[in-house]
Amino acid sequence: xxxxxxxxDEGISSGLRSQLRQQGCAVDVADTMARAWAALAAEPFDLVxxxxxxxxxxxxxxxxxxxxxxxxxVPDAATPVLVMTARDEVPSRIAALDLGADDYVVKPxxxxxxxxxxxxxxxxxxxxxxxxxVLGDVELDPAARQAWRGGVAVELSAREFAVLLALAExxxxxxxxxxxxxxxxxxxxxxxxxxxIEVHVHRLxxxxxxxxxxxxRGVGYFVAAT
Ligand code: CA
Numbered sequence: 001x002x003x004x005x006x007x008x009d010e011g012i013s014s015g016l017r018s019q020l021r022q023q024g025c026a027v028d029v030a031d032t033m034a035r036a037w038a039a040l041a042a043e044p045f046d047l048v049x050x051x052x053x054x055x056x057x058x059x060x061x062x063x064x065x066x067x068x069x070x071x072x073x074v075p076d077a078a079t080p081v082l083v084m085t086a087r088d089e090v091p092s093r094i095a096a097l098d099l100g101a102d103d104y105v106v107k108p109x110x111x112x113x114x115x116x117x118x119x120x121x122x123x124x125x126x127x128x129x130x131x132x133x134v135l136g137d138v139e140l141d142p143a144a145r146q147a148w149r150g151g152v153a154v155e156l157s158a159r160e161f162a163v164l165l166a167l168a169e170x171x172x173x174x175x176x177x178x179x180x181x182x183x184x185x186x187x188x189x190x191x192x193x194x195x196x197i198e199v200h201v202h203r204l205x206x207x208x209x210x211x212x213x214x215x216x217r218g219v220g221y222f223v224a225a226t
Contacts, residue, residue, distance in 0.1 A: 001122060001162070002026045002044065002183045006036040006059060007051040007084065012107070016049065017188075019111050024145060024158035026186040032056045040066065040075040043182055046125075047118055048081045050101070052092050059083070060096050067100040080121040084109065119143055126169045133168045136226050138208050140165060147208070154207050159184060163200045167213060167223040176220035197221075 003020055007013040008031045017027045028043075030036035033056045040048070048066070052059040069077040083096045083104040093104050102121050105114050119142055123129065133140040139148045145161050147154045156164070166183045167175055177197045185192050193199070201213050201221060213221050 001046040001118070002186065003028070003047050003049060003118070004036065004039055004045045005029045005049045006033070006054065006062065007031065007049070008053075008055050009051070012051075012084075016111070020115070022158075023115055024162045026182075026184055026189065028186045028188070033059065033062045036062055037065065037075075040079075042074070044074050044076065044179075045079055046183065047121060048079055049084060049114075049118075050081055050096075051084050052089065052096065053086075058092075060092065060099050063096060063099050063101060078125065080125045082114075082117060082121060116143070122169075128169070133165065134226065135168055135171075135212065135223060138212060140168060149208050156204070156207065157200075159196075160200050160204050160207075163197065164204055164208075164213070164223075167221055171223040172225040174216050174220045174222040179220065 003025045005013050005016050005027060007016070007029065010031070013029045013031065017029055020027045028039055030039050033054050050059045050063060063081055066075055066079060066081065067077050069075045071078045080102045081100065083093065083101045084107055085093050085096070085104055087106050096104065103117050105117065123131070131141070131143060133142070137150045140161070142165060145158065147156050147161065147164070162184050163180055166180055180197050181192065204213055213223060215221055
């Protein structure tokens with residue numbers, strides 16, 4: 001999941017960046033509304049974590065602007081937004097929800113709760129009610145980042161898990177190598193090899209079976225609808 005953190009408090013944003021990266025998210029940070037908008041206009045994001053008190057204005061203005069965009073473009077009006085507010089900001093929380101925020105957390109928040117809320121938003125945005133993803137005899141648990149094949153646990157790296165989940169969530173749609181890369185690697189990711197996605201797919205097939213991820217030659221990869 002590619003996440004944009006819009007937060008001017010560096011302590012909070014760098015903590016979030018490292019904790020979310022450990023969870024297998026690609027994380028970019030913007031410390032002003034202007035930088036956040038530039039990021040949203042440049043790359044597709046799966047989720048935005050939005051602070052309301054920003055140096056160049058109220059984060060709710062960014063939210064309104066995002067919701068006024070078309071759907072399915074970059075920036076995409078349908079991008080889930082989770083607002084991060086202070087305890088005494090009840091009116092601005094209400095205003096943000098009414099402007100189109102999907103959820104909120106109150107600072108200081110527990111990162112475990114935040115990531116659970118992020119997974120819930122992700123499920124909703126891809127139209128999935130069940131917490132686990134079932135692909136034939138393969139099962140994925142996004143919360144535990146655990147995979148099973150035929151009921152037997154299979155060890156996947158964080159990136160391998162992210163590739164399979166990205167394809168599974170949009171199945172049977174095809175994702176190009178670039179589209180998968182955008183979900184996996186933020187701007188801070190060092191030394192991404194040009195064949196990184198092929199390597200992940202190769203390892204996933206070795207661990208979970210050749211037919212788990214299909215190739216559409218010259219276009220990309222997909223997971224069949226099950
Ligand atoms: Ca702030």
